[in-house]
Amino acid sequence: MTMDLTFLGTGSAYPSPHRGASALVLRTDGECWLFDCGEGTQTQLMKSQLRAGRITKVFISHLHGDHLFGLPGLLCTVSLNTSSESQQDLNCVDIYGPRGLRHFLRVTLGITGSQLLFPYAVHELEPTPDQSPEEGKLNPEMTAERGPLHPQEQPGRTISLDVSSDTYLLFEDQKFVVKAFRLFHRIPSFGFCIQERDRPGRLNTELLKELGLKPGPLYGRLKAGESVTLESGRVVQPSEVLEEAIPGRKVCILGDCSSVLGEGPQRLCSGADILVHEATLGNEHREKAVDHGHSTPEMAAAVARACCARRLVLNHFSQRYKPSAMVKEGDEDHVSELKRQAEEALQGTGVEVILAEDFLTLQISLRRSR
Amino acid sequence: MTMDLTFLGTGSAYPSPHRGASALVLRTDGECWLFDCGEGTQTQLMKSQLRAGRITKVFISHLHGDHLFGLPGLLCTVSLNTSSESQQDLNCVDIYGPRGLRHFLRVTLGITGSQLLFPYAVHELEPTPDQSPEEGKLNPEMTAERGPLHPQEQPGRTISLDVSSDTYLLFEDQKFVVKAFRLFHRIPSFGFCIQERDRPGRLNTELLKELGLKPGPLYGRLKAGESVTLESGRVVQPSEVLEEAIPGRKVCILGDCSSVLGEGPQRLCSGADILVHEATLGNEHREKAVDHGHSTPEMAAAVARACCARRLVLNHFSQRYKPSAMVKEGDEDHVSELKRQAEEALQGTGVEVILAEDFLTLQISLRRSR
Ligand SMILES: [Zn+2]
Ligand SMILES: [Zn+2]
Ligand SMILES: [Zn+2]
Ligand SMILES: [Zn+2]
Numbered sequence: 001m002t003m004d005l006t007f008l009g010t011g012s013a014y015p016s017p018h019r020g021a022s023a024l025v026l027r028t029d030g031e032c033w034l035f036d037c038g039e040g041t042q043t044q045l046m047k048s049q050l051r052a053g054r055i056t057k058v059f060i061s062h063l064h065g066d067h068l069f070g071l072p073g074l075l076c077t078v079s080l081n082t083s084s085e086s087q088q089d090l091n092c093v094d095i096y097g098p099r100g101l102r103h104f105l106r107v108t109l110g111i112t113g114s115q116l117l118f119p120y121a122v123h124e125l126e127p128t129p130d131q132s133p134e135e136g137k138l139n140p141e142m143t144a145e146r147g148p149l150h151p152q153e154q155p156g157r158t159i160s161l162d163v164s165s166d167t168y169l170l171f172e173d174q175k176f177v178v179k180a181f182r183l184f185h186r187i188p189s190f191g192f193c194i195q196e197r198d199r200p201g202r203l204n205t206e207l208l209k210e211l212g213l214k215p216g217p218l219y220g221r222l223k224a225g226e227s228v229t230l231e232s233g234r235v236v237q238p239s240e241v242l243e244e245a246i247p248g249r250k251v252c253i254l255g256d257c258s259s260v261l262g263e264g265p266q267r268l269c270s271g272a273d274i275l276v277h278e279a280t281l282g283n284e285h286r287e288k289a290v291d292h293g294h295s296t297p298e299m300a301a302a303v304a305r306a307c308c309a310r311r312l313v314l315n316h317f318s319q320r321y322k323p324s325a326m327v328k329e330g331d332e333d334h335v336s337e338l339k340r341q342a343e344e345a346l347q348g349t350g351v352e353v354i355l356a357e358d359f360l361t362l363q364i365s366l367r368r369s370r
Numbered sequence: 371m372t373m374d375l376t377f378l379g380t381g382s383a384y385p386s387p388h389r390g391a392s393a394l395v396l397r398t399d400g401e402c403w404l405f406d407c408g409e410g411t412q413t414q415l416m417k418s419q420l421r422a423g424r425i426t427k428v429f430i431s432h433l434h435g436d437h438l439f440g441l442p443g444l445l446c447t448v449s450l451n452t453s454s455e456s457q458q459d460l461n462c463v464d465i466y467g468p469r470g471l472r473h474f475l476r477v478t479l480g481i482t483g484s485q486l487l488f489p490y491a492v493h494e495l496e497p498t499p500d501q502s503p504e505e506g507k508l509n510p511e512m513t514a515e516r517g518p519l520h521p522q523e524q525p526g527r528t529i530s531l532d533v534s535s536d537t538y539l540l541f542e543d544q545k546f547v548v549k550a551f552r553l554f555h556r557i558p559s560f561g562f563c564i565q566e567r568d569r570p571g572r573l574n575t576e577l578l579k580e581l582g583l584k585p586g587p588l589y590g591r592l593k594a595g596e597s598v599t600l601e602s603g604r605v606v607q608p609s610e611v612l613e614e615a616i617p618g619r620k621v622c623i624l625g626d627c628s629s630v631l632g633e634g635p636q637r638l639c640s641g642a643d644i645l646v647h648e649a650t651l652g653n654e655h656r657e658k659a660v661d662h663g664h665s666t667p668e669m670a671a672a673v674a675r676a677c678c679a680r681r682l683v684l685n686h687f688s689q690r691y692k693p694s695a696m697v698k699e700g701d702e703d704h705v706s707e708l709k710r711q712a713e714e715a716l717q718g719t720g721v722e723v724i725l726a727e728d729f730l731t732l733q734i735s736l737r738r739s740r
Contacts, residue, residue, distance in 0.1 A: 014447040015413050021443075039443040040410045043385050065446050065482040073391075073409040073439040077384040100481045107477040110512050111470045112435040113557045141518075142480050147511050187483045 003028045003196070003249055003364040005274065005313075008044040010356040012256075012280045012294070012316045013066055015040040018323055020358050021066040022316060024276070025050055026194060026251060028175075033057045034074075035192065035253050041070035042077045048359055053081045059170075059180075060097030061255020062189035063104070063138075071095075072108040079116040092154055093120040096170050096180070098127055098188050099158075100143040106150050121156040125168050125180055127188030128161055130261060132293075136187040166264020167193075181265035183257035186293035190255055193268045196248030200225065204241050211236060249273045249364050252307070256280075256316065258290045258299070266306050273364050275309035276356070278316035282333070283341045297338045301345035301353075312346070314338055315356040323357050373398045373566070373619055373734040375644065375683075378414040380726040382626075382650045382664070382686045383436055385410040388693055390728050391436040392686060394646070395420055396564060396621060398545075403427045404444075405562065405623050411440035412447045418729055423451045429540075429550075430467030431625020432559035433474070433508075441465075442478040449486040462524055463490040466540050466550070468497055468558050469528075470513040476520050491526040495538050495550055497558030498531055500631060502663075506557040536634020537563075551635035553627035556663035560625055563638045566618030570595065574611050581606060619643045619734050622677070626650075626686065628660045628669070636676050643734050645679035646726070648686035652703070653711045667708045671715035671723075682716070684708055685726040693727050 004027050009020025021038020025045075032054040034041075045052045055078060061067055075093070082090070095101065102122040109116070129137070149155070159168050161182070168180040168190075176196055183189040200223050208219070211230065218228050228236045252269040253276045260266070269275060280294035289296050297314060304312035321335040335355055342353045354362065374397050379390025391408020395415075402424040404411075415422045425448060431437055445463070452460070465471065472492040479486070499507070519525070529538050531552070538550040538560075546566055553559040570593050578589070581600065588598050598606045622639040623646045630636070639645060650664035659666050667684060674682035691705040705725055712723045724732065 013450060014443065015410075017413055017417050039440065040385075040413055043387055043410055047387050063482050065443055065478075065484055068482060069439070069443040069478075070409065073384065073435055076435050080383060104477065104481045107474065107512075108435075108439070111474045111508065112433050112438060113506060113508075114435055136483060138481065138483075139517075142477075147509075 001029050001366075003251075004361050005251065005276070005364065006048060006050060006361045007315070007356045007358060008041055008048060009036075009038050010315055010317060010358055011066075011319050012278070013319060015066070016319050018326055018358075019317065019319060020044045021070065022061075023070065024253070024315075024356075025055075026253075027054075030054060031056050033059065033194075035059045036061055036067040036255070037069075037071040037074055038066045039069040039073075042074045044358065045074070049361075052078050056091065056093060058093065058095040058097075059192050059253075060095070060101055061183075061191070061253075062185060062187055063098055063100050064187060064256065067255070068101075068104070072105065072112070072114065075105075075109070075116060075120065076114050079114075079118065082117045090118045093118060094171075095120060095122045095156075096159075097122070097125065098190065099124045100138050102156060103143045106147070106153065109150050109152075116152040119152050119154045121154040123156040123170065124158050125190055126158060126160045128182060128261075131182050131184055131188035132186060136185070138187070165268070166262040167268050179268060181268060182261040183255055184259045184261055184293070185256045189257050189293075191257070191260070191265060191269075192253045193265075193272075194251045194253075196250070198248045199246045200238070201243030201245050204243060207241050211241075244368075247367055249366065251364060252276065252309070254278065254303070256293060258293050258295055260303060269307040269309070272307055272309040273367070274311045274313060274362065275304050275307060276313045276315050277303055279314040279338050279342065280316055280318050282338055297342035298345045301342045301351075304342075304351050305346060305349055309351060311352045311354060311362075312342060313354045313356050313362070314342055317356075324355070371399050371736075373621075374731050375621065375646075375734065376418060376420060376731045377685070377726045377728060378411055378418060379406075379408050380685055380687060380728055381436075381689050382648070383689060385436070386689050388696055388728075389687065389689060390414045391440065392431075393440065394623070394685075394726075395425075396623075397424075400424060401426050403429065403564075405429045406431055406437040406625070407439075407441040407444055408436045409439040409443075412444045414728065415444070419731075422448050426461065426463060428463065428465040428467075429562050429623075430465070430471055431553075431561070431623075432555060432557055433468055433470050434557060434626065437625070438471075438474070442475065442482070442484065445475075445479070445486060445490065446484050449484075449488065452487045460488045463488060464541075465490060465492045465526075466529075467492070467495065468560065469494045470508050472523075472526060473513045476517070476523065479520050479522075486522040489522050489524045491524040493526040493540065494528050495560055496528060496530045498552060498631075501552050501554055501558035502556060506555070508557070535638070536632040537638050549638055551638060552631040553625055554629045554631055554663065555626045559627050559663075561627070561630070561635060561639075562623045563635075563642075564621045564623075566620070568618045569616045570608070571613030571615050574613060577611050581611075614738075617737055619736065621734060622646065622679070624648065624673070626663060628663050628665055630673060639677040639679070642677055642679040643737070644681045644683060644732065645674050645677060646683045646685050647673055649684040649708050649712065650686055650688050652708055667712035668715045671712045671721075674712075674721050675716060675719055679721060681722045681724060681732075682712060683724045683726050683732070684712055687726075694725070
């Protein structure tokens with residue numbers, strides 16, 4: 001199963017012609033999960049190789065406009081593209097994000113008379129008081145739910161912090177476990193950890209033949225982890241005939257933050273194949289970055305190091321940093337300097353540092369072993 | 371005083387990489403008035419020659435997303451660009467649009483924690499029941515005003531139809547009278563008429579000298595329309611010494627519609643220097659266009675003809691019509707065909723037909739006489 005990550009917008013604060021506002025897509029087997037949706041995401045999506053109609057889940061890290069203002073329009077356009085598509089597109093779109101998101105969508109879709117051809121549900125994460133300064137807390141008056149649901153809205157869940165693990169369980173199915181964790185920012189922000197489940201290793205068919213087992217339903221039972229009793233009475237354990245399990249991939253995508261809250265996230269993200277972290281400003285602007293709830297490359301590197309991530313992707317650059325291809329001689333702010341700063345902080349760890357750019361796609365390959 | 375009109379988005383339904391969502395800017399003496407603000411307008415503005423910081427008034431024709439979803443982000447970005455600008459930028463931004471707009475902005479700016487460096491006020495137009503089919507009427511529950519104003523929000527006016535003139539008076543000052551009028555669309559929609567005031571003609575200085583009047587305050591009084599008594603007792607009337615008045619320009623910008631309601635708009639827009647009208651689909655799709663509350667070139671031409679407009683600009687094209695420069699051989703839908711259809715309907719009238727394109731700027735020159 002292929003898995004890749006495409007950056008649709010890598011700029012902070014607002015979209016510009018050279019960097020879109022925050023959005024990225026994790027694609028697995030043709031299904032697209034969207035992380036954040038700044039203004040202009042639908043146009044960036046059209047310019048990319050991805051298909052808007054395939055977006056089945058949306059995750060919003062926090063409610064700042066540069067991560068959210070594109071969502072109502074994206075849903076409307078996905079719906080317009082849905083009309084001629086298959087039934088499959090009419091599955092419910094699940095949307096995860098902080099408390100307030102449900103009301104935001106209900107009002108923006110409602111006042112504009114937007115009708116969708118598919119249902120949607122907003123599952124809200126309940127922030128804790130320590131995720132932002134006092135002035136960043138949403139007035140409960142602002143999100144008190146009133147009025148009827150949007151005609152295409154299905155009731156969503158409210159998800160609270162699981163105190164023992166310091167994480168939020170968003171959902172789990174046969175392929176994935178997806179959790180969120182708390183970040184500190186000017187307003188409550190979240191990171192997401194997408195953990196693919198391990199898959200059983202291949203069956204050793206040589207050995208099975210020696211044991212006298214022919215291909216058939218018993219193979220499936222062994223692969224599913226059940227033991228099998230031969231006619232001879234001999235019990236075959238799965239571990240005897242299965243090669244090493246194929247470890248699931250782990251992708252961690254953090255929203256805007258100046259720090260990660262609690263110890264849980266580090267355990268959760270441990271050994272991440274890829275960790276996407278913001279680096280809004282260079283190390284030399286650390287004070288300003290932290291004042292605004294943001295990180296520097298050094299701070300992003302510290303998180304990657306603590307999690308033993310394999311690859312660190314720097315993202316969410318101040319619009320002062322032009323994409324590498326656009327930098328001209330004499331320009332003061334080089335995005336390559338941000339990469340250098342993170343690499344310096346990660347010296348000797350073997351963590352690879354990558355600069356996100358609009359339309360960059362990163363493959364996430366299966367590993368043979370941990 | 372120069373006056374020009376710049377199209378930032380000329381596509382219908384959603385923004386695409388080749389046509390932005392609806393937005394255009396009327397510029398006079400460096401002040402910019404924005405008409406509609408679809409998603410991506412702020413990026414289109416950055417790509418244009420205009421400056422976002424100069425937007426002092428915003429007019430929203432109707433609450434469909436392709437005319438509105440860019441407004442919260444635009445306000446935030448104008449604010450970010452304001453910090454280093456002069457005091458002048460801190461004037462209140464006046465925003466005009468249908469009932470519901472105030473709540474939309476309060477919720478979108480409020481939930482995203484967006485703080486602006488300038489105040490804003492939303493002046494709402496009260497639609498009448500005949501502006502849309504029953505299902506297009508906003509549930510009053512949806513726009514009932516609750517909760518406190520946004521911290522930067524100033525109380526706005528509620529503007530009702532003036533039944534005698536069939537128009538809405540938005541504001542008037544020394545230079546302009548701006549009115550709105552009713553359109554029929556899937557949801558209530560409005561057109562705007564910007565009427566520049568006539569200016570007194572030049573003073574005939576030759577004649578004034580003959581009368582023994584030297585340059586000074588009396589010249590100003592004559593120009594302001596007051597009579598002046600000479601030492602000799604002779605009374606000089608302004609009409610004796612003023613050349614013909616310079617007629618003010620008239621710009622009419624219509625939102626989405628399949629028809630104009632009432633007789634007032636035709637009188638109001640009579641003799642428009644420029645009339646911007648949607649033509650979403652070609653004449654051959656008239657039924658579909660009207661079903662969706664839209665117009666064809668022939669329908670747009672009929673409005674221009676009834677108003678005796680000088681120039682008709684076709685706008686708001688279905689995304690199936692690529693910009694002229696992008697049309698390839700074999701393409702079925704030619705935007706030039708829309709122009710031809712309007713020209714055919716206007717044969718013999720002398721009305722000039724223009725196709726709007728993203729980033730097209732049209733000068734609106736002063737006329738010598740009516
Ligand atoms: Zn951000
Ligand atoms: Zn943020
Ligand atoms: Zn429209
Ligand atoms: Zn419309």
